[in-house]
Amino acid sequence: MEDFDQQLHKYSSTARLFGLACNTPQEQLIKMVKQLLGERFTKNLFKMILEMNDDQQRQLLQRLEGMKLEDGQIDRRGHSRKPCLIGVSYSVGSRQFKSFILDISAFGVFIETRDFLAVGKEVSMNFTLPNNKAPFQLSGEIVWSGTHGIGVRFKYLTQYQLEMIRSFSEKLEDVYEIVS
Numbered sequence: 001m002e003d004f005d006q007q008l009h010k011y012s013s014t015a016r017l018f019g020l021a022c023n024t025p026q027e028q029l030i031k032m033v034k035q036l037l038g039e040r041f042t043k044n045l046f047k048m049i050l051e052m053n054d055d056q057q058r059q060l061l062q063r064l065e066g067m068k069l070e071d072g073q074i075d076r077r078g079h080s081r082k083p084c085l086i087g088v089s090y091s092v093g094s095r096q097f098k099s100f101i102l103d104i105s106a107f108g109v110f111i112e113t114r115d116f117l118a119v120g121k122e123v124s125m126n127f128t129l130p131n132n133k134a135p136f137q138l139s140g141e142i143v144w145s146g147t148h149g150i151g152v153r154f155k156y157l158t159q160y161q162l163e164m165i166r167s168f169s170e171k172l173e174d175v176y177e178i179v180s
Contacts, residue, residue, distance in 0.1 A: 012085060014112065018102045019083025059119055059144060081105040082169040088127040092117050092142070099149075101127060106166040108140060108153040117145050123152050129168045136161060 024032075034041050049057065086101040088111060103110045109125070117123075121142045128135045138161065140152040157165070 015083055015085040015100070015102050018110070022081055022083055022103060053116075055116075055118065056146070081110075086127050086129065088125055090123050090125040092121050092123050102149065104165065105169045106154075106157075106162055108143070108151060110149055110151055112149045114147070117142055117150050119143065119145055122155075123150075125152070129164060131168045132164050136164075 037044055049060070052060065081103045082105065083103050084101060086104070087098070088101050088109075089096070089098050090111065091097065097113060097115065100112050101109045102112050111125075119142050123140045123142060125138050125140060126135055138154055139156060140154045142150050143153045144151040154165075
């Protein structure tokens, strides 16, 4: 039971870190990473690139070459992602997995996994949103894959599924005041 509690705490911390990273302006994140790494920033960036396998390097190259620069700024996503911790069962080909969705939007999800899964592969997912009792059975495509997880873009959403996911992903957290 202790291992389960430790793993749950790890996933909770990871989800909170992803949430904070997602909601922190990019400029602040870059400054923070540069401060943490100091003179080692470029060295660590190059080290990360060298540690990537060929597929990961090609994916990074494609993403960097595909970014649009406007006024010196990288074009960012036009939709909001919501940090979360939602259990998901999914399959890629004949392989079955269980993990957690760490962020979600009306366009896709980030699934935590240490398994390398190739970009372009189809994913079948089954998960339940907190605001909906019925499980979602969705398909998607892996649009990026990294050492900590995969980015999956949804395919074939019904209007109802789109509305439920959008409702969940765009809803602000309720904040309650504790009165003693």
